[in-house]
Amino acid sequence: MAKYEASAEELKAQAREAADEVGKQARRVADEAQHAAESLREKGAEFAESARKHSHEYAERARDEARRIYREGERYAADLADHADDYYVEVSRAVRRHPARALGIAAGVGFLLGLIIARR
Template sequence: MADRTDTAEGVKRDAKAAAREAREDLKEGARKIKEDGRETLEKLSDNAAAGRLRERGAEFAETAREAGREYAERARSEAERLYEEGHRKADEAARYAEDRYDDLSELVRRHPAKSLGVAAGIGFLVGLILSRR
């Protein structure tokens, strides 16, 4: 059970990290566009075309915002997909572990003497290995 929780939490952390990184990239890109636009407008403010350039800059800014929203939505949906896939894989692993545990329990119930002998042998070997250190 702990492995499934750890795996799901790991996927969740990865998804959050991917979304956070995408958000930071978008902020940085928007900041650079804003600075570039501001510098360009300052250089051309004396020009008669400054009004048209401001309009064009506003259009570019809106386009950048829309692209940012789209990119953020794609990142969010990919993070959700990764989270769901991780959750599904963790459930599969838990079911597999339960099946193997049930098989082993049944084997021990059917052959208790053999199981005890195997456990004693393994314990003896582990004891030998640890005593040599």
């Protein structure tokens, strides 16, 4: 059996070929990684822009809704104030018509409140 003995030059040439192949593969992988990173960066920028746009839309909707609720609250407060004025006028008339009855009712309510507060 004859042994195949490669010369040093042949081994060097094979090593260079292997190194060149590994280098080509490494460059290809690096290029693919760089392309993937650029693609991810673009997608990230698109996502950030979309999020910024939608956040402004949602913020504007929230402001509009807050204004609507505030106006509705003001309307309810005005209605309540009107009702309170009506009841005040009604009670004032009743007290003027029947002062003794009003005084008796006020004394009774005061007495009951005094009992409730004293029990605590």
